[in-house]
Amino acid sequence: MLNTYQYPEFPYIQSQEQKSGKPVRHPVVVVGAGPIGLTAALDCAARGQPVVVLDDGHTVSIGSRGVCYAKRPLEIWDRLGCAEPMVDKGISWNLGKVYFKDKLAYKFNLLPEDDHKMPAMINLQQYYLEEFLVECCAKKSDLIDLRWQHKVISLKQHDDYVSLSVETPDGIFTMECEWLIACDGANSDVRNMVNGEFTGQFFQDRFLIADVVMKADFPTERWFWFDPPFHKNQSVLLHRQADDVWRIDFQLGWDADPVEEKKPENVIPRIKAMLGDDKEFELEWVSIYQFACRRIDNFRYGRVLFAGDAAHQVSPFGARGANTGVQDTDNLIWKLKLVLDGKAPARLLDTYDEERAYAADDNLLQSTRSTDFITPKSKSSRYFRDATLELAEDYDFARPLVNSGRLSSPTPYVESSLNTPDETHFEGAMTPGANCADAPIVYRGEETWFLNCLGEGFIILVFGSAPNISSLRAGGVEASVLTVGETLWDMKGILAERYDGGQEAVYLLRPDQHVAARWRSFDGEKIKAALARATCQTSSSKVQE
Amino acid sequence: MKLNVKANIPRPDDFYQQLIVMQKDLSDDEVQLANAKLILILANHIGDMDVLSEAMQVAMPK
Numbered sequence: 001m002l003n004t005y006q007y008p009e010f011p012y013i014q015s016q017e018q019k020s021g022k023p024v025r026h027p028v029v030v031v032g033a034g035p036i037g038l039t040a041a042l043d044c045a046a047r048g049q050p051v052v053v054l055d056d057g058h059t060v061s062i063g064s065r066g067v068c069y070a071k072r073p074l075e076i077w078d079r080l081g082c083a084e085p086m087v088d089k090g091i092s093w094n095l096g097k098v099y100f101k102d103k104l105a106y107k108f109n110l111l112p113e114d115d116h117k118m119p120a121m122i123n124l125q126q127y128y129l130e131e132f133l134v135e136c137c138a139k140k141s142d143l144i145d146l147r148w149q150h151k152v153i154s155l156k157q158h159d160d161y162v163s164l165s166v167e168t169p170d171g172i173f174t175m176e177c178e179w180l181i182a183c184d185g186a187n188s189d190v191r192n193m194v195n196g197e198f199t200g201q202f203f204q205d206r207f208l209i210a211d212v213v214m215k216a217d218f219p220t221e222r223w224f225w226f227d228p229p230f231h232k233n234q235s236v237l238l239h240r241q242a243d244d245v246w247r248i249d250f251q252l253g254w255d256a257d258p259v260e261e262k263k264p265e266n267v268i269p270r271i272k273a274m275l276g277d278d279k280e281f282e283l284e285w286v287s288i289y290q291f292a293c294r295r296i297d298n299f300r301y302g303r304v305l306f307a308g309d310a311a312h313q314v315s316p317f318g319a320r321g322a323n324t325g326v327q328d329t330d331n332l333i334w335k336l337k338l339v340l341d342g343k344a345p346a347r348l349l350d351t352y353d354e355e356r357a358y359a360a361d362d363n364l365l366q367s368t369r370s371t372d373f374i375t376p377k378s379k380s381s382r383y384f385r386d387a388t389l390e391l392a393e394d395y396d397f398a399r400p401l402v403n404s405g406r407l408s409s410p411t412p413y414v415e416s417s418l419n420t421p422d423e424t425h426f427e428g429a430m431t432p433g434a435n436c437a438d439a440p441i442v443y444r445g446e447e448t449w450f451l452n453c454l455g456e457g458f459i460i461l462v463f464g465s466a467p468n469i470s471s472l473r474a475g476g477v478e479a480s481v482l483t484v485g486e487t488l489w490d491m492k493g494i495l496a497e498r499y500d501g502g503q504e505a506v507y508l509l510r511p512d513q514h515v516a517a518r519w520r521s522f523d524g525e526k527i528k529a530a531l532a533r534a535t536c537q538t539s540s541s542k543v544q545e
Numbered sequence: 546m547k548l549n550v551k552a553n554i555p556r557p558d559d560f561y562q563q564l565i566v567m568q569k570d571l572s573d574d575e576v577q578l579a580n581a582k583l584i585l586i587l588a589n590h591i592g593d594m595d596v597l598s599e600a601m602q603v604a605m606p607k
């Protein structure tokens with residue numbers, strides 16, 4: 001097979017603590033250097049928190065796996081200073097086409113809203129994504145200790161720490177940490193070690209994924225076929241990645257033989273049937289997969305916190321795996337930092353489970369629905385599927401029913417116990433629990449983006465007048481005042497439009513850029529109470545409704 | 546209940562006949578597909594989730 005990509009080989013280095021044989025107690029250990037573990041480490045570093053990352057391998061994702069990365073994770077990576085190479089290398093696309101049999105059933109345009117820094121979606125091979133994240137970690141090597149070929153083989157939870165047995169080429173040694181973040185993927189060893197339940201739905205259908213290298217003049221669009229003439233009764237997806245690599249995804253049915261189907265002599269004819277005999281291509285990576293939609297019963301097991309695929313597994317339709325995993329750590333790390341610093345009680349971490357399990361359930365629902373449309377489970381659901389597709393060719397009404405994968409968008413934490421409910425009416429999408437919309441602004445005389453000037457802490461965003469103070473506190477937690485028209489200028493009026501700030505408005509924004517509370521005037525006591533609530537510093541933030 | 550379960554079709558025999566005739570020359574497969582389309586078309590016309598849910602309830606086996 002051809003390689004457009006050179007896999008980096010990261011060096012194994014024996015740690016001082018293994019050499020000396022004296023266990024060191026680290027504040028935070030992350031297990032797994034996939035996209036989620038690396039992002040967790042970068043978020044720790046952004047908050048000044050030292051962190052050790054252990055990974056049993058010594059390179060990036062073998063084969064591309066994840067392809068599409070959506071706006072919200074890109075915004076998170078931008079906060080962590082590593083989105084730029086991703087967006088530069090990635091391919092942006094907006095147009096999707098859905099075919100049924102030999103006809104175009106309909107086209108959709110992602111129609112990204114203007115005036116956001118990050119694009120709606122990029123396509124990028126997962127190995128590039130991970131490489132860029134590793135490079136970012138290397139720039140923070142004073143805080144991030146990334147250890148390759150370190151496999152966690154067992155763990156024990158104590159009242160105030162976790163001890164780990166770790167295997168390296170030099171043997172087995174013991175490490176300790178106050179908090180462990182398990183980002184060790186769908187087959188998480190750590191999950192087994194704590195006897196975590198991982199339940200949901202397992203799908204029988206097998207899929208063949210081929211990444212092929214070809215110079216094609218196809219437009220940069222997502223093409224999805226239901227029951228095409230070149231692959232009867234099944235579905236096919238074609239998607240472009242960087243470096244002239246194209247992702248082709250063939251549904252094979254439940255009875256396909258994974259070993260046979262993976263052989264190039266069986267893969268190549270399928271691709272030729274699709275592309276025509278004259279198209280020249282080479283295989284870069286081939287894999288067969290089956291998928292599941294399931295999640296762990298609790299994202300927190302004492303001092304062990306689960307994130308990414310270790311916590312939830314979704315079908316690839318709708319590109320949710322890494323996209324949602326990055327939002328896990330975005331939610332977790334600021335909370336963990338406050339707990340580590342003694343500024344918030346440990347039960348703040350239970351709200352990590354509350355909020356991210358809620359989001360995981362939303363993602364699982366979305367991806368199960370797509371899967372049921374793409375691979376109907378009964379004869380009659382197949383009739384409905386085909387009826388929808390036939391109608392979509394001619395009738396507008398049927399098009400929203402076609403589900404070839406809904407693209408990932410963040411789940412607002414509308415029911416979170418950290419939110420302070422609205423007292424008055426606001427227009428727009430910035431309800432408590434929602435993630436903050438971006439907007440072009442001028443900050444300290446420079447044209448930039450709203451999300452880029454929020455920093456790493458709580459923010460009190462003020463439209464209108466505020467008392468002359470720079471911050472407020474609840475216990476040890478501080479929130480900085482950011483007043484529109486003082487340091488920050490809303491030159492185009494887009495910020496005010498998105499936050500319903502045409503009249504007086506005050507928002508409390510969390511460190512993960514989600515709205516905690518909002519009011520129509522600046523009331524210091526109310527803001528402090530909301531800040532206390534958003535950090536679990538009230539004695540009963542759950543009961544107090 | 547929002548769903549209208551009172552008689553609402555002005556010429557019931559005409560409607561019923563048309564429904565049966567529509568399926569007369571179709572294969573089993575084609576009938577299934579046409580019925581599925583019919584449900585989707587009518588559901589869209591109704592466009593009220595409460596009414597649709599009630600109709601699904603009413604349609605369930607006794």
Ligand SMILES: Cc1cc2nc3c(=O)[nH]c(=O)nc-3n(C[C@H](O)[C@H](O)[C@H](O)COP(=O)(O)OP(=O)(O)OC[C@H]3O[C@@H](n4cnc5c(N)ncnc54)[C@H](O)[C@@H]3O)c2cc1C
Binds near residue numbers: 036054067151152319
């Ligand atoms: C075909 C396919 C297409 C996909 N498309 C998309 C997409 O378009 N968009 C998207 O967002 N997602 C997509 N995904 C999902 C995405 O690949 C995963 O969600 C993502 O890799 C999860 O990242 P992670 O860091 O949680 O886990 P992983 O990437 O699995 O990383 C886990 C890491 O932990 C290490 N590890 C495991 N056990 C141990 C141990 N005991 N000790 C130390 N280290 C350990 C592993 O070596 C690995 O490096 C797709 C997946 C597939 C298969």
